[in-house]
Amino acid sequence: MIPVAEAIQIVTAQTRPLEPERIFLADALGRFLAEDIVADSDLPPFDRAQMDGYAVRAADVASTPARLRIVGESAAGSGWHHEMKAREAVRIMTGAPVPVGADAVQQVELTRETDGAEFVEILESVASGWSIVRRAAEIKAGETVLRKGEDINAAMIATLASFGYAEIKVGRKPRVAIMATGSELVDVDQKPGRDQIRDSNNYTIAAYAALAGATVERLPLAVDDTEELKRQIADAAAQSDVLITSGGVSMGVYDFTKAALKELGAEIYFERVALRPGKPTVFARLGNTLVFGLPGNPVSVAVTFNLFARTALRAMQGAKRPELIAETAVLTRDLKGSIERESYLPAILRTDETGTLLAEPLKWGGSSDFVAFARATALINVPAGVRSIEAGEQVKVVRLPG
Numbered sequence: 001m002i003p004v005a006e007a008i009q010i011v012t013a014q015t016r017p018l019e020p021e022r023i024f025l026a027d028a029l030g031r032f033l034a035e036d037i038v039a040d041s042d043l044p045p046f047d048r049a050q051m052d053g054y055a056v057r058a059a060d061v062a063s064t065p066a067r068l069r070i071v072g073e074s075a076a077g078s079g080w081h082h083e084m085k086a087r088e089a090v091r092i093m094t095g096a097p098v099p100v101g102a103d104a105v106q107q108v109e110l111t112r113e114t115d116g117a118e119f120v121e122i123l124e125s126v127a128s129g130w131s132i133v134r135r136a137a138e139i140k141a142g143e144t145v146l147r148k149g150e151d152i153n154a155a156m157i158a159t160l161a162s163f164g165y166a167e168i169k170v171g172r173k174p175r176v177a178i179m180a181t182g183s184e185l186v187d188v189d190q191k192p193g194r195d196q197i198r199d200s201n202n203y204t205i206a207a208y209a210a211l212a213g214a215t216v217e218r219l220p221l222a223v224d225d226t227e228e229l230k231r232q233i234a235d236a237a238a239q240s241d242v243l244i245t246s247g248g249v250s251m252g253v254y255d256f257t258k259a260a261l262k263e264l265g266a267e268i269y270f271e272r273v274a275l276r277p278g279k280p281t282v283f284a285r286l287g288n289t290l291v292f293g294l295p296g297n298p299v300s301v302a303v304t305f306n307l308f309a310r311t312a313l314r315a316m317q318g319a320k321r322p323e324l325i326a327e328t329a330v331l332t333r334d335l336k337g338s339i340e341r342e343s344y345l346p347a348i349l350r351t352d353e354t355g356t357l358l359a360e361p362l363k364w365g366g367s368s369d370f371v372a373f374a375r376a377t378a379l380i381n382v383p384a385g386v387r388s389i390e391a392g393e394q395v396k397v398v399r400l401p402g
Ligand code: AMP
Pocket: 180, 181, 182, 184, 185, 197, 198, 199, 200, 201, 202, 246, 247, 248, 249, 250, 252, 255, 295, 296, 297, 298, 368
Protein backbone atom coordinates (compact mmCIF):
# COMPACT_ATOMS: atom_id res chain seq x y z
CA MET A 1 0.00 0.00 0.00
CA ILE A 2 1.40 3.42 -0.91
CA PRO A 3 0.32 6.81 0.46
CA VAL A 4 -2.04 8.95 -1.62
CA ALA A 5 0.58 11.68 -2.15
CA GLU A 6 3.04 9.14 -3.52
CA ALA A 7 0.37 7.69 -5.83
CA ILE A 8 -0.39 11.19 -7.18
CA GLN A 9 3.35 11.76 -7.70
CA ILE A 10 3.63 8.52 -9.66
CA VAL A 11 0.66 9.53 -11.81
CA THR A 12 2.20 12.92 -12.51
CA ALA A 13 5.62 11.44 -13.25
CA GLN A 14 4.14 8.98 -15.77
CA THR A 15 2.06 11.60 -17.55
CA ARG A 16 3.43 13.55 -20.52
CA PRO A 17 1.70 16.56 -22.07
CA LEU A 18 0.07 15.73 -25.42
CA GLU A 19 1.03 17.62 -28.59
CA PRO A 20 -0.62 21.06 -28.47
CA GLU A 21 -3.10 22.08 -31.16
CA ARG A 22 -4.44 25.38 -32.49
CA ILE A 23 -8.11 26.14 -31.93
CA PHE A 24 -10.43 29.08 -32.53
CA LEU A 25 -11.04 31.54 -29.71
CA ALA A 26 -14.74 30.62 -29.72
CA ASP A 27 -13.78 27.05 -28.74
CA ALA A 28 -11.26 28.01 -26.07
CA LEU A 29 -13.34 27.85 -22.90
CA GLY A 30 -12.01 25.20 -20.49
CA ARG A 31 -8.88 24.46 -22.53
CA PHE A 32 -5.32 24.86 -21.23
CA LEU A 33 -2.97 27.46 -22.69
CA ALA A 34 0.03 25.88 -24.42
CA GLU A 35 1.63 29.29 -25.02
CA ASP A 36 2.14 32.50 -23.08
CA ILE A 37 -0.28 35.22 -24.13
CA VAL A 38 1.56 38.42 -25.03
CA ALA A 39 0.02 41.85 -25.57
CA ASP A 40 0.47 42.92 -29.23
CA SER A 41 -0.44 46.52 -28.41
CA ASP A 42 -0.51 49.01 -25.55
CA LEU A 43 -3.66 49.10 -23.46
CA PRO A 44 -5.22 51.51 -23.86
CA PRO A 45 -3.71 51.98 -27.34
CA PHE A 46 -4.11 55.79 -27.06
CA ASP A 47 -4.90 58.33 -24.31
CA ARG A 48 -8.55 57.43 -23.77
CA ALA A 49 -11.44 59.47 -22.38
CA GLN A 50 -13.16 57.83 -19.44
CA MET A 51 -16.25 60.05 -19.58
CA ASP A 52 -18.54 61.76 -22.06
CA GLY A 53 -17.72 65.48 -21.82
CA TYR A 54 -15.09 67.97 -22.99
CA ALA A 55 -11.37 67.59 -23.46
CA VAL A 56 -9.75 70.70 -21.98
CA ARG A 57 -6.52 72.12 -20.65
CA ALA A 58 -6.71 72.00 -16.87
CA ALA A 59 -4.97 75.40 -16.70
CA ASP A 60 -7.76 76.98 -18.79
CA VAL A 61 -10.45 75.92 -16.32
CA ALA A 62 -8.62 76.73 -13.09
CA SER A 63 -11.23 79.40 -12.40
CA THR A 64 -14.81 78.64 -13.31
CA PRO A 65 -17.07 79.05 -15.09
CA ALA A 66 -14.55 79.00 -17.93
CA ARG A 67 -15.71 79.76 -21.45
CA LEU A 68 -13.91 77.74 -24.16
CA ARG A 69 -14.35 77.56 -27.93
CA ILE A 70 -15.52 74.15 -29.18
CA VAL A 71 -13.17 73.27 -32.03
CA GLY A 72 -14.14 69.69 -32.77
CA GLU A 73 -15.46 66.35 -31.68
CA SER A 74 -13.68 63.10 -30.80
CA ALA A 75 -15.88 60.00 -30.85
CA ALA A 76 -15.01 56.35 -30.21
CA GLY A 77 -13.69 55.08 -33.53
CA SER A 78 -13.31 58.58 -34.99
CA GLY A 79 -10.93 60.89 -33.15
CA TRP A 80 -10.08 64.59 -33.65
CA HIS A 81 -6.49 64.51 -34.77
CA HIS A 82 -5.34 68.11 -34.54
CA GLU A 83 -3.62 70.04 -31.82
CA MET A 84 -6.01 71.62 -29.34
CA LYS A 85 -4.86 75.12 -28.38
CA ALA A 86 -5.33 77.25 -25.28
CA ARG A 87 -8.94 78.36 -24.55
CA GLU A 88 -10.24 75.58 -26.80
CA ALA A 89 -12.28 72.47 -26.00
CA VAL A 90 -13.13 69.29 -27.91
CA ARG A 91 -16.41 67.46 -27.35
CA ILE A 92 -15.41 63.91 -26.44
CA MET A 93 -17.12 60.55 -25.84
CA THR A 94 -16.19 57.67 -23.54
CA GLY A 95 -13.55 55.49 -25.22
CA ALA A 96 -12.49 58.20 -27.70
CA PRO A 97 -8.88 59.41 -28.10
CA VAL A 98 -7.97 62.57 -26.19
CA PRO A 99 -6.57 65.20 -28.60
CA VAL A 100 -2.99 66.41 -28.36
CA GLY A 101 -2.93 69.57 -26.29
CA ALA A 102 -5.70 68.51 -23.92
CA ASP A 103 -4.74 67.15 -20.50
CA ALA A 104 -8.11 66.53 -18.83
CA VAL A 105 -11.73 65.66 -19.55
CA GLN A 106 -14.60 67.31 -17.74
CA GLN A 107 -17.80 65.26 -17.65
CA VAL A 108 -20.72 66.62 -19.67
CA GLU A 109 -22.91 67.04 -16.55
CA LEU A 110 -20.53 69.78 -15.32
CA THR A 111 -20.58 71.76 -18.60
CA ARG A 112 -23.05 73.90 -20.54
CA GLU A 113 -22.96 74.67 -24.26
CA THR A 114 -23.65 78.28 -25.25
CA ASP A 115 -23.79 80.47 -28.37
CA GLY A 116 -25.38 77.83 -30.57
CA ALA A 117 -22.83 75.20 -29.46
CA GLU A 118 -19.91 77.35 -30.52
CA PHE A 119 -18.70 77.65 -26.92
CA VAL A 120 -18.88 75.57 -23.79
CA GLU A 121 -18.83 76.73 -20.21
CA ILE A 122 -16.89 74.44 -17.90
CA LEU A 123 -18.62 74.77 -14.54
CA GLU A 124 -16.05 73.03 -12.33
CA SER A 125 -12.29 72.91 -12.68
CA VAL A 126 -10.41 69.66 -13.18
CA ALA A 127 -6.91 68.54 -12.30
CA SER A 128 -4.50 67.63 -15.09
CA GLY A 129 -5.04 63.98 -16.07
CA TRP A 130 -8.66 63.93 -14.91
CA SER A 131 -10.83 61.24 -16.64
CA ILE A 132 -8.04 60.23 -18.99
CA VAL A 133 -6.53 56.74 -19.06
CA ARG A 134 -3.05 57.24 -20.49
CA ARG A 135 -1.79 55.08 -23.31
CA ALA A 136 -0.24 51.84 -21.92
CA ALA A 137 -1.39 52.65 -18.39
CA GLU A 138 -2.91 49.16 -18.11
CA ILE A 139 -0.62 47.01 -20.28
CA LYS A 140 2.47 47.68 -22.39
CA ALA A 141 2.92 45.97 -25.77
CA GLY A 142 5.11 42.90 -25.32
CA GLU A 143 3.97 42.21 -21.76
CA THR A 144 2.94 38.62 -20.93
CA VAL A 145 -0.64 38.76 -19.70
CA LEU A 146 -1.59 35.07 -19.31
CA ARG A 147 0.71 32.11 -18.90
CA LYS A 148 1.13 28.67 -20.40
CA GLY A 149 -0.63 26.03 -18.32
CA GLU A 150 -3.49 28.25 -17.13
CA ASP A 151 -6.97 26.97 -17.90
CA ILE A 152 -9.01 29.35 -19.97
CA ASN A 153 -12.07 30.67 -18.16
CA ALA A 154 -14.73 33.12 -19.32
CA ALA A 155 -13.00 36.04 -17.59
CA MET A 156 -9.91 35.54 -19.80
CA ILE A 157 -11.77 35.65 -23.11
CA ALA A 158 -11.67 39.48 -23.38
CA THR A 159 -7.89 39.45 -22.93
CA LEU A 160 -7.41 36.79 -25.61
CA ALA A 161 -9.72 38.62 -28.01
CA SER A 162 -8.29 42.08 -27.37
CA PHE A 163 -4.73 41.05 -28.18
CA GLY A 164 -5.77 39.37 -31.40
CA TYR A 165 -5.68 35.71 -30.44
CA ALA A 166 -8.16 34.55 -33.08
CA GLU A 167 -6.47 31.17 -32.71
CA ILE A 168 -4.83 29.86 -29.58
CA LYS A 169 -2.37 27.08 -28.95
CA VAL A 170 -3.82 24.74 -26.31
CA GLY A 171 -3.15 21.25 -25.00
CA ARG A 172 -4.90 18.54 -26.99
CA LYS A 173 -7.84 16.90 -25.25
CA PRO A 174 -6.96 13.38 -24.14
CA ARG A 175 -9.11 10.62 -25.65
CA VAL A 176 -10.50 8.59 -22.80
CA ALA A 177 -12.10 5.17 -23.15
CA ILE A 178 -14.33 4.15 -20.26
CA MET A 179 -15.13 0.55 -19.49
CA ALA A 180 -17.25 -0.73 -16.62
CA THR A 181 -16.61 -4.36 -15.72
CA GLY A 182 -18.95 -6.68 -13.83
CA SER A 183 -21.21 -9.55 -14.89
CA GLU A 184 -24.00 -8.03 -12.77
CA LEU A 185 -24.21 -4.86 -14.86
CA VAL A 186 -26.90 -3.83 -17.33
CA ASP A 187 -27.12 -0.50 -19.14
CA VAL A 188 -29.32 2.33 -17.88
CA ASP A 189 -32.07 1.70 -20.39
CA GLN A 190 -32.52 -1.89 -19.15
CA LYS A 191 -34.59 -3.20 -16.27
CA PRO A 192 -32.15 -5.16 -14.09
CA GLY A 193 -33.03 -8.83 -13.91
CA ARG A 194 -32.41 -11.11 -10.93
CA ASP A 195 -28.98 -10.34 -9.34
CA GLN A 196 -28.35 -7.48 -11.73
CA ILE A 197 -27.82 -3.74 -11.21
CA ARG A 198 -27.63 -0.82 -13.60
CA ASP A 199 -24.19 0.48 -14.47
CA SER A 200 -23.64 3.98 -13.13
CA ASN A 201 -19.84 4.16 -13.15
CA ASN A 202 -19.52 4.60 -16.92
CA TYR A 203 -21.70 7.67 -16.73
CA THR A 204 -20.05 9.06 -13.60
CA ILE A 205 -16.58 8.67 -15.07
CA ALA A 206 -17.72 10.16 -18.38
CA ALA A 207 -19.10 13.19 -16.54
CA TYR A 208 -15.95 13.78 -14.49
CA ALA A 209 -13.70 13.11 -17.48
CA ALA A 210 -15.59 15.71 -19.50
CA LEU A 211 -15.16 18.18 -16.62
CA ALA A 212 -11.43 17.39 -16.72
CA GLY A 213 -11.37 18.35 -20.42
CA ALA A 214 -11.22 14.90 -22.03
CA THR A 215 -13.15 13.56 -24.99
CA VAL A 216 -14.92 10.48 -23.84
CA GLU A 217 -15.94 7.19 -25.35
CA ARG A 218 -18.10 4.86 -23.28
CA LEU A 219 -17.41 1.24 -24.20
CA PRO A 220 -19.85 -1.66 -23.94
CA LEU A 221 -20.14 -3.27 -20.50
CA ALA A 222 -17.55 -5.98 -19.88
CA VAL A 223 -18.23 -9.26 -18.10
CA ASP A 224 -15.99 -10.82 -15.45
CA ASP A 225 -13.96 -13.11 -17.69
CA THR A 226 -10.22 -12.70 -18.08
CA GLU A 227 -10.06 -13.55 -21.80
CA GLU A 228 -12.99 -11.28 -22.59
CA LEU A 229 -11.45 -8.49 -20.51
CA LYS A 230 -8.06 -8.90 -22.21
CA ARG A 231 -9.66 -8.53 -25.63
CA GLN A 232 -11.70 -5.49 -24.66
CA ILE A 233 -8.89 -3.77 -22.76
CA ALA A 234 -6.43 -4.30 -25.63
CA ASP A 235 -8.94 -2.90 -28.16
CA ALA A 236 -9.77 0.08 -25.97
CA ALA A 237 -6.14 0.88 -25.21
CA ALA A 238 -5.25 0.86 -28.90
CA GLN A 239 -7.66 3.71 -29.59
CA SER A 240 -7.23 5.94 -26.55
CA ASP A 241 -4.71 7.97 -24.58
CA VAL A 242 -6.24 6.84 -21.30
CA LEU A 243 -8.37 3.84 -20.41
CA ILE A 244 -10.44 3.98 -17.26
CA THR A 245 -12.08 0.81 -16.02
CA SER A 246 -14.22 0.30 -12.94
CA GLY A 247 -14.73 -2.85 -10.89
CA GLY A 248 -12.86 -6.11 -10.68
CA VAL A 249 -9.80 -4.86 -8.81
CA SER A 250 -10.46 -6.12 -5.27
CA MET A 251 -9.66 -9.53 -3.85
CA GLY A 252 -12.78 -11.45 -4.97
CA VAL A 253 -12.68 -14.66 -6.98
CA TYR A 254 -14.12 -12.82 -10.01
CA ASP A 255 -11.93 -9.72 -9.88
CA PHE A 256 -10.02 -10.13 -13.12
CA THR A 257 -9.08 -6.63 -14.23
CA LYS A 258 -5.55 -6.77 -12.83
CA ALA A 259 -4.98 -10.28 -14.14
CA ALA A 260 -6.07 -9.18 -17.60
CA LEU A 261 -3.72 -6.17 -17.50
CA LYS A 262 -0.79 -8.26 -16.33
CA GLU A 263 -1.36 -10.96 -18.94
CA LEU A 264 -1.44 -8.25 -21.62
CA GLY A 265 1.99 -7.14 -20.42
CA ALA A 266 0.93 -3.89 -18.82
CA GLU A 267 3.39 -2.19 -16.50
CA ILE A 268 1.66 -1.82 -13.14
CA TYR A 269 2.80 1.30 -11.23
CA PHE A 270 0.59 0.77 -8.20
CA GLU A 271 -2.34 -1.42 -7.22
CA ARG A 272 -3.08 -0.56 -3.61
CA VAL A 273 -3.31 2.93 -2.16
CA ALA A 274 -3.68 3.78 1.53
CA LEU A 275 -6.96 5.51 0.75
CA ARG A 276 -10.50 5.27 2.10
CA PRO A 277 -12.53 4.78 0.01
CA GLY A 278 -10.54 3.49 -2.94
CA LYS A 279 -7.81 1.18 -1.65
CA PRO A 280 -7.63 -1.23 -4.63
CA THR A 281 -7.02 1.49 -7.25
CA VAL A 282 -4.71 0.37 -10.06
CA PHE A 283 -2.51 2.56 -12.23
CA ALA A 284 -0.73 1.00 -15.19
CA ARG A 285 0.55 1.55 -18.69
CA LEU A 286 -0.30 -0.60 -21.66
CA GLY A 287 1.77 0.49 -24.66
CA ASN A 288 1.33 4.25 -24.78
CA THR A 289 -1.99 4.18 -22.97
CA LEU A 290 -2.31 5.00 -19.29
CA VAL A 291 -4.78 2.73 -17.53
CA PHE A 292 -6.68 3.52 -14.36
CA GLY A 293 -8.40 0.50 -12.83
CA LEU A 294 -10.83 2.11 -10.41
CA PRO A 295 -12.75 0.12 -7.81
CA GLY A 296 -16.38 -0.80 -8.49
CA ASN A 297 -18.21 1.06 -5.75
CA PRO A 298 -19.67 4.29 -7.12
CA VAL A 299 -18.35 6.59 -4.39
CA SER A 300 -14.87 5.04 -4.62
CA VAL A 301 -15.05 5.77 -8.34
CA ALA A 302 -15.78 9.45 -7.75
CA VAL A 303 -12.99 9.79 -5.19
CA THR A 304 -10.30 7.86 -7.04
CA PHE A 305 -11.15 9.42 -10.41
CA ASN A 306 -10.74 12.91 -9.03
CA LEU A 307 -7.56 12.21 -7.07
CA PHE A 308 -5.72 10.29 -9.79
CA ALA A 309 -7.32 10.15 -13.25
CA ARG A 310 -8.34 13.82 -13.24
CA THR A 311 -4.77 14.78 -12.34
CA ALA A 312 -3.44 12.81 -15.30
CA LEU A 313 -6.01 14.16 -17.76
CA ARG A 314 -5.25 17.75 -16.80
CA ALA A 315 -1.47 17.16 -16.81
CA MET A 316 -1.79 15.73 -20.34
CA GLN A 317 -3.34 19.03 -21.40
CA GLY A 318 -0.42 20.92 -19.85
CA ALA A 319 -2.22 22.16 -16.73
CA LYS A 320 0.03 24.10 -14.37
CA ARG A 321 -1.84 22.73 -11.34
CA PRO A 322 -3.37 19.43 -12.42
CA GLU A 323 -4.31 18.07 -8.98
CA LEU A 324 -7.17 19.03 -6.66
CA ILE A 325 -6.19 21.97 -4.47
CA ALA A 326 -6.74 21.64 -0.71
CA GLU A 327 -8.46 24.34 1.31
CA THR A 328 -9.07 24.64 5.02
CA ALA A 329 -12.53 24.44 6.57
CA VAL A 330 -14.03 24.01 10.02
CA LEU A 331 -15.67 20.68 10.70
CA THR A 332 -19.32 20.82 11.82
CA ARG A 333 -19.65 17.26 13.18
CA ASP A 334 -17.25 14.74 14.72
CA LEU A 335 -15.60 12.50 12.16
CA LYS A 336 -13.77 9.19 12.38
CA GLY A 337 -10.50 8.61 10.59
CA SER A 338 -8.66 5.43 9.80
CA ILE A 339 -5.38 4.21 11.28
CA GLU A 340 -3.88 2.77 8.12
CA ARG A 341 -5.46 4.86 5.41
CA GLU A 342 -5.98 8.48 4.49
CA SER A 343 -9.71 9.25 4.17
CA TYR A 344 -11.52 11.40 1.62
CA LEU A 345 -15.04 11.64 2.98
CA PRO A 346 -18.00 13.27 1.23
CA ALA A 347 -19.12 16.62 2.62
CA ILE A 348 -21.12 19.73 1.92
CA LEU A 349 -19.27 23.06 2.08
CA ARG A 350 -20.93 26.27 3.19
CA THR A 351 -19.94 29.47 4.94
CA ASP A 352 -21.31 30.75 8.23
CA GLU A 353 -22.38 34.34 8.90
CA THR A 354 -18.81 35.35 9.81
CA GLY A 355 -17.50 34.05 6.50
CA THR A 356 -15.83 30.92 7.86
CA LEU A 357 -15.82 27.96 5.49
CA LEU A 358 -17.61 25.00 7.09
CA ALA A 359 -17.42 21.35 6.08
CA GLU A 360 -20.40 19.25 6.98
CA PRO A 361 -19.69 15.53 6.64
CA LEU A 362 -22.48 13.68 4.85
CA LYS A 363 -24.28 10.95 6.68
CA TRP A 364 -23.57 8.07 4.36
CA GLY A 365 -23.59 4.34 4.34
CA GLY A 366 -20.13 3.81 2.84
CA SER A 367 -18.61 3.62 -0.60
CA SER A 368 -21.71 2.09 -2.20
CA ASP A 369 -23.99 4.90 -1.01
CA PHE A 370 -24.23 6.96 -4.19
CA VAL A 371 -27.55 8.48 -3.20
CA ALA A 372 -26.04 10.20 -0.15
CA PHE A 373 -23.03 11.15 -2.27
CA ALA A 374 -25.29 12.94 -4.75
CA ARG A 375 -25.34 15.93 -2.34
CA ALA A 376 -21.56 16.10 -1.86
CA THR A 377 -19.71 19.23 -2.98
CA ALA A 378 -16.35 18.39 -1.44
CA LEU A 379 -14.24 15.69 0.20
CA ILE A 380 -12.83 16.02 3.70
CA ASN A 381 -9.27 14.75 3.93
CA VAL A 382 -8.40 12.97 7.18
CA PRO A 383 -4.73 11.93 7.35
CA ALA A 384 -3.89 8.30 8.08
CA GLY A 385 -3.40 7.64 11.77
CA VAL A 386 -5.89 10.27 12.95
CA ARG A 387 -8.56 8.38 14.89
CA SER A 388 -11.12 11.15 15.06
CA ILE A 389 -11.58 14.86 14.50
CA GLU A 390 -14.03 16.82 16.60
CA ALA A 391 -16.57 19.40 15.51
CA GLY A 392 -14.95 22.86 15.51
CA GLU A 393 -11.52 21.61 14.46
CA GLN A 394 -9.92 22.57 11.16
CA VAL A 395 -9.81 20.06 8.33
CA LYS A 396 -8.41 19.98 4.81
CA VAL A 397 -11.02 19.80 2.06
CA VAL A 398 -10.95 19.53 -1.71
CA ARG A 399 -13.86 20.71 -3.81
CA LEU A 400 -15.44 18.14 -6.10
CA PRO A 401 -15.59 19.27 -9.72
CA GLY A 402 -19.10 19.54 -11.04
P1 AMP B 1 -16.18 -4.81 -7.56
O1 AMP B 1 -15.05 -3.85 -7.26
O2 AMP B 1 -16.22 -5.24 -8.97
O3 AMP B 1 -16.17 -5.92 -6.59
O4 AMP B 1 -17.49 -3.98 -7.29
C1 AMP B 1 -17.79 -3.46 -6.02
C2 AMP B 1 -19.23 -3.07 -5.92
O5 AMP B 1 -19.50 -2.03 -6.88
C3 AMP B 1 -20.20 -4.17 -6.26
O6 AMP B 1 -21.32 -4.07 -5.40
C4 AMP B 1 -20.58 -3.89 -7.68
O7 AMP B 1 -21.84 -4.41 -8.01
C5 AMP B 1 -20.56 -2.38 -7.72
N1 AMP B 1 -20.30 -1.93 -9.09
C6 AMP B 1 -19.29 -2.39 -9.84
N2 AMP B 1 -19.32 -1.79 -11.04
C7 AMP B 1 -20.37 -0.95 -11.03
C8 AMP B 1 -20.91 -0.04 -11.98
N3 AMP B 1 -20.37 0.09 -13.18
N4 AMP B 1 -21.98 0.69 -11.64
C9 AMP B 1 -22.52 0.55 -10.41
N5 AMP B 1 -22.05 -0.27 -9.47
C10 AMP B 1 -20.99 -1.03 -9.76
